[in-house]
Amino acid sequence: MTDSLTDRDYRDTLFLPATEFPMRGGLPKREPDWIKRWDDLKLYERLRADAKERGAKPWILHDGPPYANGHIHLGTAMNKIVKDIIVRSHQMAGFDAAYLPGWDCHGLPIEWKVEEEFRSKGKTKDDVPPGEFRAACRAYAEKWVEIQGKEFRNLGIEGEWDNPYLTMKFESEASIVGEFLRMAMTGSLVRGAKPIMWSPVERTALAEAEVEYHDRKVPVIWVKFPVEGSDACVVIWTTTPWTIPANQAVSYNPEISYGLYEVETVMSEEELGFAPYAKPGEKLILGDALAQSVMDGAKVSSFKRLEDVDPAALGKLSHPLHEMDPFFAHDIPLLAGEHVTDDAGTGFVHTAPAHGEDDFNVWVESGHKASDIRQIVDADGCYTPDVPRFGGMDIIRTSGKKRGEPGKANPEVIKALAESGNLLARGITTIRDAHSWRSKAPVIRRATPQWFISMDKPGPNGKTLRENALKAIDETEFFPAAGRNRLQSMVEGRPDWLISRQRNWGVPITIFVNKTGQPHTAALPKEQADALNDAIKAAIAKGGVEAWFDTPAADFLGPLGLSANEWDKVTDVLDVWFDSGTTHAFALRERGIIDPETGQANLYMEGSDQHRGWFQSSLLECCATRGMAPYKQVLTHGFIVDADGKKMSKSIGNTIEPEQIQKQYGIEILRIWTASGDYTEDLRISDEIIKGSVETYRKLRNTVRYMLGALDGWTEDEAIAPEKMPGLERWVLHRLAELDAQVKAAYNVYDFKRVMSLLINFAGVDLSAVYFDIRKDSLYCDPRFSTMDAWDDATAVYGNRRRAARTVMAAVLERLLTWLAPVMPFTMEEAFLESHLSGKAESVHLLLFPFTPVNWRDEELAERWAKIFTVRRVVTGALEVERREKRIGASLEAAPVVHIADEALVKAFDGEDPADLFITSGAELVHTLEGKGGGFTLDDTPGVVVYPEKAEGIKCRRSWKYFDPDLADPEFPDITPRDALAVKAWDATHSE
Template sequence: MSNETTTDAGNDYRDTLFLPKTDFPMRGGLPKAEPKWIERWDEMRLYDRMREDAKARGAKPFILHDGPPYANGPIHLGTAMNKILKDLVVRGHQMLGYDASYIPGWDCHGLPIEWKVEEEFRAKGRGKDDVPGDEFRAACREYAAKWIEVQKQGFRRCGVEGDWDNPYLTMNFDSEAATVREFLSVAMSGRLVRGSKPIMWSPVERTALAEAEVEYHDRKVPVIWVKFPVKDVNFDLPDGMPSLDVDNDPEALRMLVDTEHVYDALMDASVLIWTTTPWTIPANQAVSFNPGITYGLYVVKDVMSEEELGFTPFAKPGDKFVIADALASNVFEAAKVSDFARLADIDPSTIASLSHPLNELSDFYKHDIPMLAGDHVTDDAGTGFVHTAPAHGEDDFLVWIANGYKASDIRDIVNQDGVYEHDELPEPLKGLDIIRTSGKKRGEQGKANPEVMRLLTEAGNLLSRGVTMIRDAHSWRSKAPVIRRATPQWFIAMDQAGSDGTAPLRDLALKALEDTAFVPPQLRNRITSMVADRPDWLISRQRNWGVPITLLVSPDGEPHTVALPADKANEVNTRILDAIAAEGVEAWFSADAATFLDGIEDPAGWEKVNDVLDVWFDSGTTHAFTLRDRGIIDEQTGQADVYLEGSDQHRGWFQSSLLENCATRGMAPYKTVVTHGFIVDADGKKMSKSLGNTVEPQQVADQFGIEILRLWTASSDFTEDLRISDDILKTNAESYRRLRNTLRYLLGALEGYSESEAVTREEMPGLEKWVLHRLAESDALVRKSYATFDYKRIMSAMLNFCGVDLSAIYFDIRKDSLYCDAPTDVRRRATRTVMSLVLERLLTWLAPIMPFTTEEAFLMSHFADRADSVHLLTFPETSASWLDAELASRWEKIFKVRRVVTGALEIERREKRIGASLEAAPEVYIEDAGLIAAFEGESAADLFITSGATLIHGTGPADAYRLEDTTGVSVVPVKASGIKCARSWKYFDPATADPAYPDITPRDAAAVKAIRSAA
């Protein structure tokens, strides 16, 4: 312990001290060291070795199925955190004794990749339509393959261990064939339907979009109030009733209050609608109302003057409108009407039909506009009536069908580019675009809205116009607004029983969710409500790059899975699957219907579907070709143990996987769903390059080392949004330093240790038994926390255990014994035995979180001969006999007293009355005899790290040191007497010294003799 080499007595004790000694460096040098460890793991085939070792010990499988990221662009902090979190799950369960395999995967089809490839072709002057389909798909495949390699290296740099040589790719031929197999299974089950429902359509990408492919943003839109003139009513004017001049005859106005006189007024009135999508007016086929709303007939008496407004209002005195009473004032305010009167109650069901507001423009609009009752109509905004274009709104479609109309009656006037296209459309509307689909103004309003408003104005049926802000759906990829458009699409029915009598898919999915565990548990409600309310699953997309919807449609419009007998349909399915397994999706796109029908059915009149599957169906089937086809889980009954993704996947991969597996196997594909939040900055703001608050994983790796990012991941409450910043990372770097220094101290203290030095628990002093108790407590906590994905609890416990229990208490107290006791001394042997047990557990407990540092420490430890890697170990068994609540209670009392002594001595050092605690021999007054009894058999001076200590039953003097939170204990910090030991620095009575070693304590003299005689 002393830096002095020779004492006044001429003795040099430096060679008799056992100071910690290790080659494990204080600094990790992580940015340079980590890649070398990854190289070593690859060279030694660590992942394969883990599988072999697990199987050799008969370990139970544990499967985390990887949700596939898109193969488009480098990894970012979100994907890095996601993969690290999965690695914690897999490594943690491997250490728990499972065979925890991990097969990473990639989603290779779909819009994100197709969009990037389109951009590459556009940069070369070739539009999507200019590129043959096979060339375009080959480019997509090449693009995906490039980024898979880039992302693979990024994830490996994060220390994520897995079967990187055999990942699953949705674009592998066998994967594409398996996806088709799953789709055909759904089709054969009778759950597949074809319909022309309005779906979200991206004119920019020219494809249908699922809810999971859109995001919502605020945008300014025009808002218009439009007149639909009443054309006919459901009651007749009584015979002999004269026409009424309500504008000039007050008595006539009074008479209109009577229901029998409403006829004349209604035939001169208009029903008002309000919309933020003027472009849908040309597609209008009805107006909806709610029978539960009260409506009135209103007349305009006066309007604001042109001088007041700077323009002339469209409304005129004498105009009559039917409006919801709750909204009349708002409507007239918007229309600049200064005075109006309510003429009568109106039941909208008495209005038989309306005229289209563009009926004078073209014969195309001469048809009657019916009034439809619908619960979706409200009186909290607008007019109380909803303009209904069943081709462009889900509610519109539903109310249309509910009132007895057919989907085939829906007018389709908007093509795939979001442009008006119909032979009978009036010329002013033909070719108008709804949004701009190219150029710098892509996504902005096209020509349709302004032209429709101009035509309505000319027709005299625009009452008012304005601008408002709405929150509307945008394509996740192009960021452009999407429209609702009715097109023939394929759906998986949610409420239709299977052809074999199995329950509807919605019922199966809701039951499966009841049987699934959720972390955090409250998120069960989120996905359950989504499944309960979701419409039929739209699975068709109008794209080039994807798994095709492998259906052949008969001349009668039925898919082959319905039109053909089951045996023939299965023959066709086998041909399709064999072709795609051999050549990939190109085998379908390059063939015609006859390829799959010849010899089975006359192909004349049959058509091949060329749409592709929703990419969520692709990813929803990954369990089939990754886990089932590889034999990792049972084909029919097996489930992955865990699916883990971000909270957005409750409407994405979690749900598509659930629905697909329920449709094909009647159960969820997972036992547990674990959900993490998103990454935000220190202020809770979403990360954005424009805000300059982004953090890249490579940046962290280069500055701190990826181990710090792993510590941050484990230390955060991942069930909420995770905050990160440079300061937060520095805090985690400090935590890493403390943990590394703990490992370093243990390695140094155990230099030369072997199992022959170990002592049993029964031979150990009480302090060592207390450490074993804490090890047993920690072992139970660590095991439970890894099993329940509670990594924050592990980190909190480990930092507290290392920083308080070990560094502040155990290491501090036992350094004297470790450095100065004779090697054969039981106390020193017990110390090293316990330190060995502590190191063994820390290395394995921390290995899933700090794989690089624990590997480095393990290979420098005396455990290195057990395995080639710490990651080939499992958590060591910890004896239940180590738990001793009575002993722990006793030591808690000792530490209670020790905290007061430590506080008193700290003041003495601060005031420079002593230099080190060994210069003190405090008097400790304790009022509770039970606290004094806790010290029985223990050296209070050793526990206080002082040269002497006196425990006194009683109340100390008034000026004694006390702590507010520790009553009944006070300390008088007396200085130690005697001389300072030249070896251990303890003060002692020189009269007790060994004559041969007068400058050291008797204990030190005995140790020196033993050491030198052994030498």
């Protein structure tokens, strides 16, 4: 005991927060250490074992495979972070939430890069043996799987990283082949020569999901097709002059009004600077609604309509180049087609069945044979040698610095048309056209023999693939809900699925075709076809895709009594979207990580562009082989844009790389940014936006740090039951019960923005601005008793208050650590290991969301405290003014008198000390309907008037509260009676 009480330093008797948890996270340096710790713990394996021990129900998010090609970027980082939050939150919700990462290892993205590597060495792909080329592709993919795997792991993503699924593993390739053959056996595999999108640069067919649309300038021409036996011409309009040599018909619409027009005068060469192609006296047949625009384009000054024309009665037309060479001297029929409109053009459509889907359809539907379609463009996008004048000319340049730019075909065709006298006009226009998203070069439409999965051929259950897929979409839940309509509209209108590609690096289309063009899956008896299929799958399981290309056909066919001379082996490879569409088979089913009741994954989650990609290919493949969707739910995210909403682009210079954020701030900040925004829409990012996430992190870390310090030395022995707690603590428990339901519900529907909003608001307002602020005095200054029986009831009130506060803080801390762990795995792990919870498990991620008793929820209590906080807000506002005006330094220097008109607000304080709640040294509540004027009010809280009177008495040297010295304990006259009790308790436990 000290000799002079008035000189005593009371600081040692305060219970100030104490924790080793630092104020700064040091994330860039510490995050790799946490990942190493989890790896050393074998955390993922521990999670699986723990779930198995609990008998937890499986919950599977199937990872859409990224291409093994190039470093990850902010978009792929966001994608993996969202998945990680989903998996972690479901694991902590009590499920067995496995996460198996995977990669798409075949296809053009990789093949294109390997081609570039060979080109840099002076070799084209044709110079390299196919086996060597495929080996280079496999090595390239292996390299990037390793690199990307480390980059994804650095994001804090927990999963089965030591055994991911790869589409290029032999067993995966065998499974893909098995899925293909299974589908082929249903009869849905068909072969045809429909026009498809073809990339001359990459020399392969492309699917819709492999193209992107860009504006480009193209020539536009108006061309005359002479009517046989007449002096009139039908006029067409096209933006693809190169297709004119392939023309086989002209289409019209019987619903359109047509007329015969005569050119009277044309603009002079002096006016134009060039001589127009149109000549006075020419007779042109046009759609009436478009006659004026055609004449304007042809620089016709005046013209007259002569008569109505019925295109069906015109007979045949001549090709505009028919006089140039007999090659073009074939009849050109007029075909009726609904695709013809009078919105633009001439009312007639130039029809080249080899180069347009509508052209092909109207040709076949009018009774012509697909086999009669003119194929005059080769795989390089050049005219075949037999085409007069144009043979060998390219449509698009396929190599060199001008790769992707227009070739010689368009200018030469236009020149020939001008020489023939059948060019009416020409110009330049801008169209939005398909480009390969890999080479960025334009694609052409070209009819080539390809393999398709029929969308409308009835399957074994009597329904078409389209019908099965649409039914599956109806049974799937979408987040956001608009995703259903998007996928539905795509499936409703899509053509047959083009699955063949003319490339090297891919899973082969393992089909033998007989001399009549039938695949073995249709031509052979089922038993024999099954045996052949089994032999093919076994070979690929042993040797990978090379086994198909290298094994002689006789080795497959001979054991079944089939002659290799009667069958041709297909060497096309599968569309890479078919590969990824089958991942449910080998990544989930064959590994046993699937819902055993439905045979589905719970969730597929990717970017919104995958409605036409992976979501759709997976849906179609699974519906074709199993009659159902492979998923129960589909979740889509948007893309990342800069602060102005512009797409990220290296050429613009507005990109931000994940590594850049990690080095400067830490991945935890990127995770907070991801979770705090509406990732289902496009997410904006910039330095300022990231700094906002840094501030969020700082506030949450400080909230957790404060509780760790306040709970120094906490054990469950100190806990008291809710019914013994003061009202403020019971209100916090009520808030926890509310949040428990809200947070879990938000996690369940992947609404992380709501999770973060709820918890940030709770931490910043309910805790920091209210609860911690009010209970700081109690935590620091209330007595801490070793034996409660040693004190009377009045004294015990203080001890119970402090114990209640720490009991509640322990409950809050446990919930915040687990609720935030999916979003902030590094910091919550660090805090967990510094907390009283560390004895429960070796990692916070091995915990579940804690059970929160329903009876903590008390709506009546919450209403009462809402009234108290209404009054408190006005008092706080008044004290802020007093501090600003320097009439007080701290709120403890005040003893406000509060006039309250509403008696219910006054009664809300029954049993509570308003001074404690206002953090003042005294407070008086006065129920009065009339204020005396001059007090502080808030416009939105009428009937509450605050008079911030100065506190009287002396300042306690321990708690800084002002008190009446006449009430002091004689032994400790310079501190409040409450503080005196605390000091006595402290002395009793610290005496020698």
